[in-house]
Every structure is written in structure tokens, then in C-alpha cells.
Amino acid sequence: MATRALGPVRRSFAPWNDPTAVPLIRFDKVTKRFGGFTAVDDLTLDIHEREFFALLGPSGCGKTTLMRMLAGFEEPTEGRITLGGEDMAGRPPYRRPTNMMFQSYALFPHMTVEGNIAFGLKQDGMTKGEIASRVEEMLKLTRLESFAKRKPHQLSGGQRQRVALARSLAKKPKVLLLDEPLGALDKKLRQDTQFELMDIQVTLGLTFLIVTHDQEEAMTVADRVAVMDKGKLIQVATPGEIYEQPNSRYVADFIGDINIIEGRITGASGGRVTIGSAEAEAPLTVASEADLAKDTTAWIAVRPEKTRLSLDAPPAGTANALTGTIFDIAYLGDWTVYLVQLPGGKILRVSQANMTRTVERPISWDDKVHLWWAPEAGVLLSR
Numbered sequence: 311m312a313t314r315a316l317g318p319v320r321r322s323f324a325p326w327n328d329p330t331a332v333p334l335i336r337f338d339k340v341t342k343r344f345g346g347f348t349a350v351d352d353l354t355l356d357i358h359e360r361e362f363f364a365l366l367g368p369s370g371c372g373k374t375t376l377m378r379m380l381a382g383f384e385e386p387t388e389g390r391i392t393l394g395g396e397d398m399a400g401r402p403p404y405r406r407p408t409n410m411m412f413q414s415y416a417l418f419p420h421m422t423v424e425g426n427i428a429f430g431l432k433q434d435g436m437t438k439g440e441i442a443s444r445v446e447e448m449l450k451l452t453r454l455e456s457f458a459k460r461k462p463h464q465l466s467g468g469q470r471q472r473v474a475l476a477r478s479l480a481k482k483p484k485v486l487l488l489d490e491p492l493g494a495l496d497k498k499l500r501q502d503t504q505f506e507l508m509d510i511q512v513t514l515g516l517t518f519l520i521v522t523h524d525q526e527e528a529m530t531v532a533d534r535v536a537v538m539d540k541g542k543l544i545q546v547a548t549p550g551e552i553y554e555q556p557n558s559r560y561v562a563d564f565i566g567d568i569n570i571i572e573g574r575i576t577g578a579s580g581g582r583v584t585i586g587s588a589e590a591e592a593p594l595t596v597a598s599e600a601d602l603a604k605d606t607t608a609w610i611a612v613r614p615e616k617t618r619l620s621l622d623a624p625p626a627g628t629a630n631a632l633t634g635t636i637f638d639i640a641y642l643g644d645w646t647v648y649l650v651q652l653p654g655g656k657i658l659r660v661s662q663a664n665m666t667r668t669v670e671r672p673i674s675w676d677d678k679v680h681l682w683w684a685p686e687a688g689v690l691l692s693r
Contacts, residue, residue, distance in 0.1 A: 349375040350386075364519075365536050371541065380398070383403060386399075407483055409483040409485075410487040413491060423461075426473055430477065445480065467496075487519050491520065558693050559609055569658045578602070583595070617658070621679060634679060635678055648662070
């Protein structure tokens, strides 16, 4: 449970927009090869102090390899990694100001909760008094005070996850590395824990780096997200920018649901670009200042929730108006998702919030429908 509002803290935090800010972590032209396979390819990335940063991408994209190089479990084939201005080359994991929390939690089954938390502190030679004080602090932080004497098998999955987090934080690392930390939790518990992680990160003022393939998780917890593919950074931006302003079809398609319509540029003026597409009788319009030549292949990407759907035709002259047939329907409680098949066969997704419990004439299978979106709702993509 959050103990204070995070909004004012997170809203004002954006050191990546300050050209004078010095990053805490810097990957400088880093490449990692395993034999003939390139896991990370000439990657440059800055992460700032107190940032909650997410590496997001499909399996095999290089995100875990990048984290393991920062932790010291792998060495770069080329390039340099610095942390706090110090080159990490050749420095073993136990001499780096980082700590990693693994997906499996890796708790000692024969130790109690407080014993697990204290283990690393004992290895560092802290006094009994210092260890007791730090363990008490971590138990309180993670709300595990009443479970201190229990062993891992006596805990739920969420409680074991908090023990692993407390143990990782006990040594007060500069950077906490989280490798798919919530993957073993059910959806509801995972969502609750995401907010707990955010609160702990802000409270402690530490830098968190999370690796995940769960886009919703990355968008929830992170100040910035790096979308990766085949060892390269495709886009690094805030969650809002990633979602609303994807820089490519890959990012647009990877983050959330989206409809992508291909066409050719037919004109541009006044901050509007028109695209002729086989999917539409009239040219489609998108708000954009992009300078693309006429007849250039381009794509309009529009989110399902930004598309209007109705049994009735929109007013004459409405931009981006299409017609289709309801192909399938998914009722999700808060939202209903409609799959609309256009005359040419392409299927678009439209999401509508269920604002009322009943409607006079619900849209149903095989209905002929009209859909449209505002020019500002779409994004023009050139790659």
C-alpha cells in the first residue's frame, strides 16, 4: 500500500531532458557476442540516478544480456560500461554497487525471512547490531514484520517476492537490477506489487533497472522504457511517448493493440498528410509535420480506443470514415473489443468503454457498422 502520493515526485522527475545532467549508468557502444551470435549490437544508452528504467522486448532481444553485463556476470565484447563515472571493466559482481533480484527469488529454504534478509549483510561483516537494525528497516519497508520468523515454504508467492526484494535492498546498492521479478505472480497480485515497487523506489531514492517482456508492467512502473529488438535499441522514451508517439511499426505493434493501415502519400499541407489506401474509398488524413515525398509508402497507426464505432453513419465529410462488418466481439467487462472486417478483408480492432450497463441497440455479430477516427488520433509512420 502506497504511503504517499507519487504523482508530484514522478511528474517533476525528468533528468534525461536536462543537457547538463550526468547519467549514473552509461552503456557506450556496447556489443556482446556469443560465438557467431550478436546478443547486443553497438548499443549506447544512458540511465540517470533515481530513475526507474525498463528494458522491454521479446525473448532473445538482448535485454537480459545487457543487465547481466551491468551486474558483472558477462563482459562486453566491445564498448564500455560506466557506473557513477567508473569503468566497470574487469570488476567482479560482488565489487559493483549493484544487486540483482532474480525471477526465481533464489531464497534459502532453511532460513527464516529475517535470516534471508540478513545473509548478505553477514557476508559483508556488519556487526550484529547493524544487521538487526537493517533487517528491521527492510521488514518494515516491505511490510513483512509479522512474517520474520517464517520460512519461504510458509509464505505466499507475493510474500516470497517481497522477501527477495528486501534481501536485494538490504545492502543499499546504488542500482537494483530486477530480472522479470513479477513473472511468477498472478495478474491481480502482479498489478498490486507493481505499485509497491514504485513506492519503494521513490521512498529509497534508488535507481531501478527492470527487465521484462510484459509491456503493461514496463508502462506501469518505469519513468522511461527502452524497446529492444535483435540487440538494438528501437526507441527510448517515457511510457506516454512510447504509446502515443511510436517511432516505427515495430514499436507501435509491440506496445498495446493498434491498427496499422498501409498506403501512399497523396499530399501534405497545413499540418495534415493524406494517404491513399486500398482499405479506404477516400484518402485517409493524419495530423503530421513529416516531410515525405508524394507516392512514398507510409502507414497510419491508430489505437483501437481512439476509433469511433456506430451503427449509424457519421456526419458527411467526417475524416477517416470506413465501413465494415462485425467479425467478432470480446466482452471484457470494462471494455468491449470489436473486430471489424473491411470490404477488402482487413480486420481492424475497435475498443469501446462500457459506460452504461445496458444500451438500446447493442452492436452484434455480422452487423454493418461505421468506424472513424480524428486526424489527430493517428500516427504517421515511415518505417
